[in-house]
Amino acid sequence: MSNMEHGDAAAATLRGYRKVQNAARQTLDEIVRFIEPGVSEIDLMHKCDELQRAAGVDSYWYRALPALVLAGEHTCLAISREAYVPDSARLRSNDVLTIDLNPAISGYCGDLARTYFIEDGQVRRAPRSDGEFIAGAHAQASLHALLQRVARPDLRFDELYGILKEAADRLECELLDYLGHSMQADMSALDFIAPNVTHTLGEAGLFTLEPQIRLKGGRYGFKHENIYFFAGTVLHEL
Template sequence: MTDEAEVQQIAQQAMELTRASLRPGQTLADVRASCEARLLDLGADAFWYWGIGAFVFAGTGTIASVSGRDYRTPDHVLREDELVTLDLSPQRGDVWGDFARTLVIEGGVPLEDPAATSNEEWRSGILAERQLHAELREVAVPDMTFEELARRMNERVVALDYENLDFLGNLGHSIAWASGDRVYIEPGNRARLDSVGSFTFEPHIRRPGGSYGYKHEDIYRFVDGRLSPL
């Protein structure tokens, strides 16, 4: 039986293969098509979010936050120096993966570690995402509510001098059997974190008024009372 960790591994492997293949001159449609083909080759049999396996944005388009229902691959050609966000939604059977990263092309080369970029603005955004995930693992406990987690982590976003770009204002969601069954890390959701088997954390942030957005998404579950990424 397939479990979430297996499907998440498909997403992680497809992300790395796609990162390594990024080149100036590629269109975002090319990037999406090649990434979705990799997801299927690695074992996905569907894409759970509106039938889209790879949401791709680049440059100033990285601040866009849209529903899958409205998403159209942007008409954009990758440049020598580029910020790219890639959000993957593979499915195998009834099991989902959900994985996003911000990637960097510098001098025509895709960086293995995007935080190694010489662009200070981009590096700061990427490191802020990593800090938010580290703080999530410190503050989240099984009996905390989704509402409380949303409050705590949105406060941390602001304290780092960023803003939440999500079009619904949330920071993640439970992993469910159907998209409509998800519950969100958002104000008003008083369910406990341990009321679901696993959930995503995916802050989409930018500097207030800034031109670039950053995203970093993992699936988490509690193991012996501690939050652990898949």
């Protein structure tokens, strides 16, 4: 394959991943209209399915689930180690909610998660009053900002794990689940941001950062997930 053909193929692959990630992003923007006190994890999982299908999603790569919706203290569950069963309990007027999407379109897989905050009955992407909510949102933003500062193509997954774990400790947060993983055609063979994983970020091509964290002594978990990739040596969010 010539350099031009290789470049065309890489651009087409990136377009495929961007298309499915944009469908996920659109869904998590639109779902805000349906989050309110009285709705349940089950309600929102079905609504996420409806919104993703309308955006062109044709399947779900993680356990065939349209969304991992966790509310209240369920936000601390480590789904990678536990079966996911959406709950019928209703959201309260002061509550926290995480939604993690894993859509696919024509074999290209996306991955996106956000935290939503309900304060005095109003859903917000950024909290304004609850101290634990504010601290959790700040910690998430800090970890993603740290990735932007330290990431380079030759950085290994286990090295990134050490950097992020140290930062989480400084932020007085505990890690509830894995920190992120590679994105690829075969999603059953992922590299994780974890100890002893020596592949580099550049070798992965596309990878996620999705720290699920809880403030030490806190009640709730917080998650924010993006897919990242390098253009040369510059890191970009997909």
